[in-house]
Each structure stands twice: as C-alpha cells, then as structure tokens.
Amino acid sequence: MTEPALRGRELAVWRGERCLFERLDFEVSPEQLALLVGSNGAGKTTLLRILAGLGLPTEGSVTWRGVAIQELDSDARAEIAYRGHLEALKRDLTVAENLGFHAALWGREPEFDDILEELKLRELAHMRARYLSAGQRRRAALAMLKLSNAKLWLLDEPTTNLDSEGRAVLAEWVRLHLRNGGLAVIATHQPDEFAAPGALMIEL
Amino acid sequence: MNVFNAVLLRDLRVAFRRWSELAHPLIFFVIVVTLFPLALSPTAAQLREVGIGVLWVAALLSSLLALDGLFRSDADDGSLEQLLLSPAPMTIAVLAKVVAHATVTLLPLMCLVPLSALSFNIPLNALPTLAFALVLAAPTLSVLVALGAALTVSLRRGGSIVGLLVLPLTGPLLIFGTRATDLSVNGEPTAAPLLFLAALAALAVSLGPLAIAAAVKVGLE
Amino acid sequence: MKLPRWFHQLGSPPYVYRLAERLAPWLGGLGLLLLAVGSYWGLVIAPPDYQQGDSARIIYIHPQTAYVGMMAYVVMAVAAGIGYVWRMKLAHAVAVSAAPIGAWFTFCALITGALWGRPTWGTYWQWGDPRIMSEALLLFLFLGYLALRGAFDDRDKADRVTAILAVVGVVNVPIIHYSVEWWNSLHQTSTLLAEGGPAMTIDMLIPFLIMFAGFTLTFYWLLLRRLQAEIVEREGNARWLRDWLAGARNE
Numbered sequence: 001m002t003e004p005a006l007r008g009r010e011l012a013v014w015r016g017e018r019c020l021f022e023r024l025d026f027e028v029s030p031e032q033l034a035l036l037v038g039s040n041g042a043g044k045t046t047l048l049r050i051l052a053g054l055g056l057p058t059e060g061s062v063t064w065r066g067v068a069i070q071e072l073d074s075d076a077r078a079e080i081a082y083r084g085h086l087e088a089l090k091r092d093l094t095v096a097e098n099l100g101f102h103a104a105l106w107g108r109e110p111e112f113d114d115i116l117e118e119l120k121l122r123e124l125a126h127m128r129a130r131y132l133s134a135g136q137r138r139r140a141a142l143a144m145l146k147l148s149n150a151k152l153w154l155l156d157e158p159t160t161n162l163d164s165e166g167r168a169v170l171a172e173w174v175r176l177h178l179r180n181g182g183l184a185v186i187a188t189h190q191p192d193e194f195a196a197p198g199a200l201m202i203e204l
Numbered sequence: 205m206n207v208f209n210a211v212l213l214r215d216l217r218v219a220f221r222r223w224s225e226l227a228h229p230l231i232f233f234v235i236v237v238t239l240f241p242l243a244l245s246p247t248a249a250q251l252r253e254v255g256i257g258v259l260w261v262a263a264l265l266s267s268l269l270a271l272d273g274l275f276r277s278d279a280d281d282g283s284l285e286q287l288l289l290s291p292a293p294m295t296i297a298v299l300a301k302v303v304a305h306a307t308v309t310l311l312p313l314m315c316l317v318p319l320s321a322l323s324f325n326i327p328l329n330a331l332p333t334l335a336f337a338l339v340l341a342a343p344t345l346s347v348l349v350a351l352g353a354a355l356t357v358s359l360r361r362g363g364s365i366v367g368l369l370v371l372p373l374t375g376p377l378l379i380f381g382t383r384a385t386d387l388s389v390n391g392e393p394t395a396a397p398l399l400f401l402a403a404l405a406a407l408a409v410s411l412g413p414l415a416i417a418a419a420v421k422v423g424l425e
Numbered sequence: 426m427k428l429p430r431w432f433h434q435l436g437s438p439p440y441v442y443r444l445a446e447r448l449a450p451w452l453g454g455l456g457l458l459l460l461a462v463g464s465y466w467g468l469v470i471a472p473p474d475y476q477q478g479d480s481a482r483i484i485y486i487h488p489q490t491a492y493v494g495m496m497a498y499v500v501m502a503v504a505a506g507i508g509y510v511w512r513m514k515l516a517h518a519v520a521v522s523a524a525p526i527g528a529w530f531t532f533c534a535l536i537t538g539a540l541w542g543r544p545t546w547g548t549y550w551q552w553g554d555p556r557i558m559s560e561a562l563l564l565f566l567f568l569g570y571l572a573l574r575g576a577f578d579d580r581d582k583a584d585r586v587t588a589i590l591a592v593v594g595v596v597n598v599p600i601i602h603y604s605v606e607w608w609n610s611l612h613q614t615s616t617l618l619a620e621g622g623p624a625m626t627i628d629m630l631i632p633f634l635i636m637f638a639g640f641t642l643t644f645y646w647l648l649l650r651r652l653q654a655e656i657v658e659r660e661g662n663a664r665w666l667r668d669w670l671a672g673a674r675n676e
Binding site: 052055074075077078080082086087088089091092093101104106107144 | 206209214217282283286291292424
C-alpha cells in the first residue's frame with residue numbers, strides 16, 4: 001500500500017451553467033491539515049462530499065493512497081471518516097445504541113465510555129436522541145467520529161452548535177489526530193480555531 | 205456483531221419504537237378488502253371467485269404504504285450516507301434492511317390474508333397454498349418495494365411515483381400467486397406456479413440488493 | 426477493458442450527430458417506402474383470411490408494432506446500461522430517445538389489438554388475452570421510466586437512476602411475457618393474437634415481413650432524429666454545435 005495521502009487533481013465542479021470551482025489541485029499528507037474556506041455557497045460542502053466519495057466532480061479526480069475514491073475497497077474505506085451537516089443519529093434510538101451501531105458498521109469494539117466522558121455525554125448515554133439539544137447531538141456525532149478511528153477526517157463545519165467547551169475538545173482532538181499521523185480536511189468559517197503549522201489553505 | 209445483524213437489529217428497533225405506524229398498512233388492507241364487497245354486492249359464489257384476486261391486489265397495494273422507513277428517514281437524518289461511506293458492504297446492509305422491512309410490514313400482512321380469505325368463502329383446503337404462495341412471494345415483493353424506495357430516495361415528492369414503478373413489476377407475482385391458489389381450490393397440482401414464485405424469489409434476493417445499493421448510491425450524490 | 430476505437434468514437438456527440446444526419450434520411454426513406462409498399466400489398470392485394478375476413482389484415486400492423494415496442498425497450502435498457510457502466514452521456518441520450526418512441530409503438534400495438542378484437546371477439550378489450558396483457562405491462566414500464574425521468578431536476582442523476590430502472594425492467598420483460606403466456610394457457614381461450622394470427626400463406630408472409638422491416642427501419646429513423654434533438658439539448662452552447670448550425674444556415 002502506498003503512502004496515506006489525499007490528492008485532488010484538476011478538480012472542477014459545474015452546476016448547470018455555473019462554475020463552482022475549477023482547476024483545483026492539492027495534496028494532503030500525514031500530519032497535515034487542510035482548511036477549506038470560502039463564503040456560503042462557494043462549494044465547500046460539495047467539495048467535501050466529492051472527497052468523501054459521495055459525488056463525482058465534473059472534471060478531475062480524487063485519490064486516496066493512489067486509488068480513486070470511488071474504487072476504494074473496504075479496508076481503505078475504513079480509513080476515511082466524513083462528518084457533514086447531518087448527524088446521522090436515529091432519533092428513536094439512544095445515544096449508546098447509535099454509537100453501538102456505528103461501531104458495528106466500522107468493525108470497532110463498542111467501547112465508548114471514555115469518549116462519552118470527554119464529551120460530557122456520559123449521563124445522556126441512555127437517552128433517546130430525539131430529546132437531545134442540537135449541541136448535544138453534534139457532540140454525539142463527534143463521538144462517532146472518534147469511534148471510527150479513521151486516518152483521514154473530512155469535517156464540514158464541525159463546530160456548528162458547539163459551545164466553547166465542545167469546540168475546545170474538538171480542537172484538541174484534531175491536534176492529537178494530526179500528531180498521530182492522521183490527515184484532516186476541515187471546512188470552516190473560523191480557520192483560526194484549527195490553525196496548525198503547515199496547514200494548507202484551500203480557498204473557494 | 206456482523207453488519208447484517210447490526211443493521212437488522214437497528215431497523216427492527218427503530219420500527220418497533222414507532223409501532224403505531226406499523227399498523228397503517230394493515231388497516232389499509234382491511235379497508236380495501238371491505239370496500240370490494242361493498243362495490244360488488246356479490247353472491248357467495250362470486251365472492252369466492254373474486255376473493256383471491258382481491259386479496260392479492262389489496263396486499264400488493266398495502267405493501268406500498270410503509271416505504272418511508274426503508275430509506276427516506278435514513279436519508280433525511282444522514283444515516284444513509286454514513287452507511288454508504290462505512291467499510292460495511294452496502295449490498296449486505298441493503299439486504300438486512302429489506303429483511304427488516306419484510307418482517308415488520310409484510311409478515312403481519314401475510315398473516316391477515318388467509319384470515320380475510322375465510323370471509324371470502326375461500327375453502328379451507330386452499331388456505332395452506334395461499335399462505336405458502338404469499339411466503340414465497342414476499343421476498344420478491346420486498347425487493348421490488350425497496351427498489352422503488354431506493355430509486356425515489358432523493359425525490360421530494362417521491363411517494364406518488366413509487367406505485368407506478370413497482371406495481372407493473374409485480375405482475376408475475378400476482379399471476380403465479382393467484383393462480384396457485386385457484387388451482388388448489390380446484391384440487392389441482394400447484395407445483396408449477398409455486399416453483400416459479402420460488403425462482404423469482406431467488407432471483408430477486410440475489411440480484412436485487414445490487415440494484416438497490418446502486419440506486420441508493422446514485423440517489424445520494 | 427480495452428475497447429475498440431469505434432466505441433470511443435460513438436461517445437463523441439459531434440461524431441454521432443453527423444453520423445445520424447447522414448444515416449437518418451436513408452433509414453427514413455427506405456422505412457417509409459417499405460411501409461407504403463407493405464401496406465398496399467397487405468391491405469389491398471393480399472387475400473382476405475378465410476376465417477376472419479378483412480379484419481385479419483391487422484396482422485400487417487399489430488404484431489410488428491408490438492415487436493418494435495419490445496425491441497425499443499431492449500435498446501433503451503442496453504443503451505442505459507452502457508451509459509451507466511462506461512459513463513457515456515450519449516448512451517443515456519439514446520435511452521431517453523428510445524423511450525417515448527417505444528411507448529408510442531406499444532400504445533399502437535394495444536390500439537391495433539383492440540381493433541382486431543372488435544370483429545373477432547365482439548369487444549374492444551379482452552382482458553384474457555396474453556399478448557394484450559404483456560403489452561399493457563410493457564407500456565406501464567415505459568410510462569414508469571418516463572415518469573421517473575421527469576421527476577429529477579439534475580439530468581445526470583436522472584440518467585443514472587432511470588438506467589437502473591431500465592435494466593431491472595428488461596430482466597422483467599421476459600418474465601412478464603412468460604408468466605402471462607402461462608396464465609393464458611390455463612384459460613385455453615382461443616386467441617388469434619397469441620397464436621400469431623391465422624396460418625399464413627406465402628402471399629401473406631411477404632407483406633408481413635415487408636411491414637416488419639418497414640416498421641423497424643422507421644423506428645431507427647425516428648430514434649436517430651430524436652437523438653439529434655437530444656444531443657442539441659444536452660450540448661447547448663458547445664462550439665461544434667454553433668459551427669454546425671452556422672454552416673447549415675449558409676447552405
């Protein structure tokens with residue numbers, strides 16, 4: 001297997017007659033963070049989804065470890081975690097049940113007490129997701145991110161609805177993730193929150 | 205826990221926590237079945253003749269009702285795209301969802317049909333064949349319904365189209381199922397249509413999840 | 426997978442457009458000629474059927490339109506499948522073009538079947554006839570495809586989703602066909618449509634085949650013309666198209 005790296009080549013996205021972006025070239029290496037910035041509607045979410053494999057660019061290619069995103073096998077897929085605007089929590093299941101399901105999908109052990117503790121969700125573990133506040137749901141989504149134990153994090157405005165404590169935990173997790181050889185692409189309106197040396201700025 | 209069991213368990217749990225919604229297709233079935241004699245004012249013999257057909261059509265229509273639980277709610281809260289992006293094989297996950305849906309929606313329906321058959325003067329000796337035909341038809345029906353749901357998952361008002369897409373494809377199920385029951389009423393051998401239903405079920409279960417997973421993937425783009 | 430050069434050429438809209446422009450008049454001309462000849466022969470010259478009289482002349486139209494309808498569905502499904510697997514926009518364009526034509530041919534098959542039924546059975550519609558039932562189901566499959574197509578705003582998504590539907594449908598067509606035949610065999614209703622019509626003598630066979638060829642060529646002519654329209658719509662402002670239209674205007 002080749003080096004873990006995310007590479008985007010000549011990426012272009014057209015929505016009908018409108019060009020969102022074109023000739024986008026970048027590479028993200030281990031321990032590197034890429035910050036995706038741009039005004040609303042610039043295409044950050046679209047780009048992140050394409051990087052995750054949820055859509056095709058009009059032109060260009062995205063590769064992970066040299067393999068096209070659309071053709072990754074199961075092991076390679078296990079290295080990429082995408083967290084978008086939707087939290088992916090079933091409202092009728094408890095936080096613990098949601099996390100347990102996520103662990104099963106990702107082939108991880110359903111052990112998340114420590115993660116919940118860090119996110120101050122321990123007491124809410126057996127509460128159905130429908131009763132959580134927006135901020136608590138966002139924390140639960142972050143718990144799922146940590147649980148995936150992925151190498152590449154693709155995060156779309158992850159600080160939405162988080163209070164200052166939550167944001168601090170997330171920032172610390174990102175730093176830790178990068179230090180351990182991980183990669184991250186984060187779309188955000190507050191790039192300073194995650195500023196790190198050697199961070200790549202992608203402006204749309 | 206493996207992927208199939210995890211998805212099956214989750215879907216069953218979610219379905220049972222909203223158990224009042226599970227009753228809707230069943231109530232719909234009963235209403236449709238009641239409307240027919242109202243419309244036809246049949247004699248006892250006529251009831252028997254139309255009964256089998258009426259029951260099967262009513263069952264088909266009712267199975268279209270509980271589609272949202274298959275993919276739409278997962279698409280709305282983001283779990284469907286997470287499922288797609290996870291290392292879990294999508295076809296297995298889809299198969300588990302189809303089984304969950306069949307258990308929760310079709311199974312109760314399939315129990316109601318033989319009971320309603322009695323009200324249509326269908327003789328007792330035909331009921332086992334009727335039940336067996338329903339059991340054999342259920343996997344194919346589940347797969348077709350799931351396919352309809354997957355093809356329309358990204359549409360805002362997908363509900364009305366699904367019937368158009370799914371019902372013509374259920375034609376063969378209807379034909380073999382009703383005629384198998386007919387044959388058993390007359391005491392004739394029913395192996396041929398039942399075998400066909402089984403063959404269709406095998407085809408649907410083996411190839412269906414592929415098509416459904418592909419449709420979900422395209423729908424989420 | 427290494428594909429022959431002509432396959433890639435077929436992926437180029439200007440190439441296909443020009444090819445269609447050259448081929449279409451021939452197909453149309455020959456097709457319509459054959460239809461004219463066949464119609465005259467069948468409706469005027471050929472002998473009336475000893476059993477059914479003149480109403481059996483529908484055999485020069487009905488089976489052919491039904492067959493073309495089915496062929497259209499197969500063309501649509503194969504094109505859509507190719508478009509899906511190899512991501513060829515043109516293949517999707519072919520599928521989209523074939524659908525309404527196939528639907529109309531199938532509709533005509535049903536109408537002519539009804540016209541045949543009237544003198545034969547006394548009713549316009551015989552629910553018991555297997556051909557009519559499988560043709561009706563085929564029409565519904567076309568309508569479902571067109572309905573699903575129309576429901577999407579994004580054309581690429583529409584192409585790929587309906588491609589899946591088309592392929593699933595094509596697998597169903599023989600199943601539906603067979604199941605309806607089997608169902609009919611239980612009733613043993615004598616249906617001339619099912620038996621392919623009255624026994625054909627040689628002077629009936631020739632116009633029959635001529636009409637067959639005529640309808641098939643006409644279908645492909647219509648398909649190419651529709652395909653050209655579809656290409657124009659998809660290519661919009663493309664350079665080659667503007668040049669072509671400017672060139673055509675100067676002629």
